[in-house]
Amino acid sequence: MNKITLYGADWCPDCRRAKSYLKDNNITFEFVDVDLDKEATAKVETINNGKRIIPTVIINNKPYTNPNNAKLASILGINPEGQLTLFGADWCPDCRRAKSYLNDNGVKFLFIDVDKHDWATAKVEEINNGKRIIPTILLNEVPYTNPDNAKLKELLNIDTNKEHKVYDSIIIGGGAAGLTTSIYAQRDRFNTLILEKKNIGGNAFLTEKIENYPGFTEISGPKLMERMEHQAKTYGAEIKTGEEVSNIERKGELFELTTIMGTYLTKTVVLSTGSTYRKLGIPNEGDLIGSGVHFCATCDGAFYRDKEVVVIGGGNSALEEGIFLAGFCKTVKIINRSAEFKASKTYIEKLNSIDNIEVYTDNTPISFTKNDKNLFKGIIVKDNKTEEEKEITADGAFIFIGLIPNTKSFKGLVDLNNQGFITTKNLAETSVKGIFAAGDCREGAIAQVAAATGEGVLASYGIRNFLK
Numbered sequence: 001m002n003k004i005t006l007y008g009a010d011w012c013p014d015c016r017r018a019k020s021y022l023k024d025n026n027i028t029f030e031f032v033d034v035d036l037d038k039e040a041t042a043k044v045e046t047i048n049n050g051k052r053i054i055p056t057v058i059i060n061n062k063p064y065t066n067p068n069n070a071k072l073a074s075i076l077g078i079n080p081e082g083q084l085t086l087f088g089a090d091w092c093p094d095c096r097r098a099k100s101y102l103n104d105n106g107v108k109f110l111f112i113d114v115d116k117h118d119w120a121t122a123k124v125e126e127i128n129n130g131k132r133i134i135p136t137i138l139l140n141e142v143p144y145t146n147p148d149n150a151k152l153k154e155l156l157n158i159d160t161n162k163e164h165k166v167y168d169s170i171i172i173g174g175g176a177a178g179l180t181t182s183i184y185a186q187r188d189r190f191n192t193l194i195l196e197k198k199n200i201g202g203n204a205f206l207t208e209k210i211e212n213y214p215g216f217t218e219i220s221g222p223k224l225m226e227r228m229e230h231q232a233k234t235y236g237a238e239i240k241t242g243e244e245v246s247n248i249e250r251k252g253e254l255f256e257l258t259t260i261m262g263t264y265l266t267k268t269v270v271l272s273t274g275s276t277y278r279k280l281g282i283p284n285e286g287d288l289i290g291s292g293v294h295f296c297a298t299c300d301g302a303f304y305r306d307k308e309v310v311v312i313g314g315g316n317s318a319l320e321e322g323i324f325l326a327g328f329c330k331t332v333k334i335i336n337r338s339a340e341f342k343a344s345k346t347y348i349e350k351l352n353s354i355d356n357i358e359v360y361t362d363n364t365p366i367s368f369t370k371n372d373k374n375l376f377k378g379i380i381v382k383d384n385k386t387e388e389e390k391e392i393t394a395d396g397a398f399i400f401i402g403l404i405p406n407t408k409s410f411k412g413l414v415d416l417n418n419q420g421f422i423t424t425k426n427l428a429e430t431s432v433k434g435i436f437a438a439g440d441c442r443e444g445a446i447a448q449v450a451a452a453t454g455e456g457v458l459a460s461y462g463i464r465n466f467l468k
């Protein structure tokens, strides 16, 4: 067994990092606090030519000055192939995407949950100039911020040149609509591939609580979507995440789909790409996205525990997410451009009964503000009646002002309405035979999980009729 002594102090972030790393890997060690032990300080100074550098770690009588985790791993044989460390969190969609890509391709890596280690959060901030961006990976000690799958493929020399198979159906988008199409089509013995640009689950994965999906009085979005994914896989669906379809072309009887990873051939296509959050388009918004300005309370709300946030919007999503944030934030200030909320009465009533929610209706957002460190400070709003502008300060902001259909890549391929939603008839048929549409990207969609699953069923019947 290795004999390890770690000389350090509680206030030293690198000492905490090294301690956590050893503990996480079940390595036994002795910790000596140099602040409490003069002899230990002298020892550290002797090892480091008179300098007090901590942590200093002695492993089997050999000293190491401030060894990073990769060094500790290599000395102690932890994660031996693990030149790759992935800093992330379970709630972060891109972390899950990167983890599943690495796992799918048999790449060994060390996952460090930033929620469990404050040294890891500090490390991520140090790499990203103060921003908490995850996933951040360290490959042979070189950092990469949120690499997409193509970048991971390039960095790790992953060979994805597999035989060109023809699918009965390729489903673009792994939300409720896409997963349901796949479940039904697989049970009809059609082979399907789901291509998902981010992670399986779509928008429903982002919501903390779903109370209106039949069969469940209450279920978390991630849990519901994981069940759908599991069901699709059980019936044999193939799923690839981190693959955005950028082009669809006819190739004789087939369609060829292009993603950053290559091309795929299929007899039918289902467009189930959902919708995206609308931005305010005000100054400083772009700069602050991800570090002060957010669109998903379930994803980023945890960063604001016991802090103050503003929520912008007045519909169901804004109020639902504002109420969710009020559960653990100190204060939630809801800013609504109109004098009245558009949300349902249930939400408005709930909102009024919560003490730590402040409401600013009839106020137009003008610009986000930054402090002298260039970090988020607040938002300037204009009172629509008095035209008076004022700054509302907070620690972060969440924007919930509607959705834009994710159909840009299909413009010119299938008919879209003025707002970009895909127009359909009969069994989810688009203007192109063999291409179907389902869910929130479709004109007239109800934008509810149950509705999206129903549309997925229709698309699967469309596939069945077409392939017959």
Ligand SMILES: Cc1cc2nc3c(=O)[nH]c(=O)nc-3n(C[C@H](O)[C@H](O)[C@H](O)COP(=O)(O)OP(=O)(O)OC[C@H]3O[C@@H](n4cnc5c(N)ncnc54)[C@H](O)[C@@H]3O)c2cc1C
Pocket: 172, 173, 174, 175, 176, 177, 178, 195, 196, 197, 198, 199, 200, 201, 202, 203, 204, 205, 206, 207, 209, 210, 211, 212, 213, 243, 244, 245, 246, 272, 273, 274, 275, 317, 321, 406, 409, 438, 439, 440, 441, 446, 447, 448, 449, 450, 452
């Ligand atoms: C905050 C919030 C709370 C909600 N709460 C509820 C609720 O309580 N109850 C309820 O019923 N509904 C709720 N909804 C609505 C519900 O989530 C949606 O109606 C549902 O997710 C729509 O499913 P979908 O499959 O059509 O689209 P999405 O869920 O949006 O899935 C589309 C998928 O396609 C992927 N994609 C997009 N473009 C491409 C491309 N080019 N290539 C590959 N993949 C692509 C996206 O990444 C996404 O994963 C909520 C929505 C939000 C945003």
